[in-house]
Amino acid sequence: KPDEDSSIPYAKYGSYPIIGHLIAFTRNRTKVLLECHRRYGACFRIRLANQRFIMIPSHADWMAIVKNSSFKFTGTELGIEIFGFSSVFLDHPELDPDTHRLYVQHLKNRDGLHPMVVEFVRRMYEAMRNEKVSLEKNHSASKWISTGLLEFSHRMLFRPSTVALFGDIDTAALEQHFRLFDNKFHYFFIPFPKWVYSYFLRKELNARSSLGKSWQNNCDPNNASNFYRDRLAVYESHSDWLPKEEIGKLVTAFFWASLGNTIPAVFWSLFYILRDPKALQHIQQEMDVHLPFISLDEADSSTAYWTPEQIDSCMYLESAINETIRLVGAPFMLRKCCRDAQTSLEDGRQINIKAGENLAWYAGVSHFDENLFPRANEFIFDRFLNKKAESVPGYMPFGGGKSICPGRFFARYEIKTCVAMLLRYMEYQFKDMKAVPKQKLTRVGFGIAPPDHDVPIVYRYRVCSH
């Protein structure tokens, strides 16, 4: 376009007329962006059908953009596209600071998070004990159970996480709708005309609206987290303009955010850790020191389960999970320029951005930068040992700036608990140790993509958990 900054080149690599980089992106977006970064340097343009983006590959340059108030995070607009929010939210920006205050109070704060983690661990024990007891009743406790590692991760996380956050609700009813919507989630990012959704994604649209309705019907569940209660109270305080139907959509968005990336993160963490004998040895050793032995058979309401502090002490486990998330966590981060602006790049250039232009950063480029992460393609379980992942340059699987994922601390506790519980209470075998799945390509860029196919495993509960 004539008034755009001509010093920002259009990346010809992988581009076709009209659709731009869409096909190359569908095939392998990490490869395209790494190659464009190599050819065009610190700033270039790409096009995905009718959407155009200025890519900023360096995380240091991106951090300058995130701090610049001319570039806005368009969360509400994304919510309209993905979760069908009404445009009424655009006229009520006051909901945003209220929501972020609750994130700080409950999710980003050690004291606020504590009861939710404790509840999650308790629910996890409960789920495992129930499964073990029912297997024993059927006299099949010693039999190996065949499943897929992704399915296993889903089952491990779904109920304990949902009830820890939202209280005693019928998770089975939500589960089918979640699976349907989640499976096609990525299509809702593409601004197709409305008829495309109603025609091709009708089941998913129905699943999304069923989720919204079930939150409306479950507006005060027992044992909900303080976070959820306070959140509902905030919505209530805006009831003069916020209808119940929209509240259902807001909760659906949070519900998806709490699971959509965490289930694949559990899968990949188990996948990498369980297949790395050295990682396993270190993690088992620290678990023996820090996580007390609680028999699944004896656990009851008076049991003192693993505490967040005990889980915090498992440093190798923390490092291995951070490393897993480096390898598979590759969100696109977006900002919209709201007034003509300038920004300086690390290479000394100044670029001009016009109001309305979109900027994007992609974690996959930094996470595989050999200068930042030597032997970047390898899983090095102790890479993050004694490091605060948050301050490692270029490490941004949870985004950055104001819109950074508020659930990242809770997610880490969840993943650590899942891995530790499996190691403590189960025996497992991979059917094929050599098979390495790829990430589901259409999902890459939205956080953590699940594998393109499930990995067969067998498992059974240990006879004696002491």
Ligand code: HEM
């Ligand atoms: C490993 C698991 C997870 C990953 C990789 C992840 C990643 C992300 C990313 C990349 C974003 C967007 C950041 C941006 O655009 O700057 C995000 C946003 C968000 N995440 Fe997570 N997330 C995870 C788990 C969770 C959990 C467990 C929760 C809730 C308990 C959660 C709640 C949210 C919410 C509410 C937002 C939107 C924040 C806003 O509106 O500003 N996430 N997450």
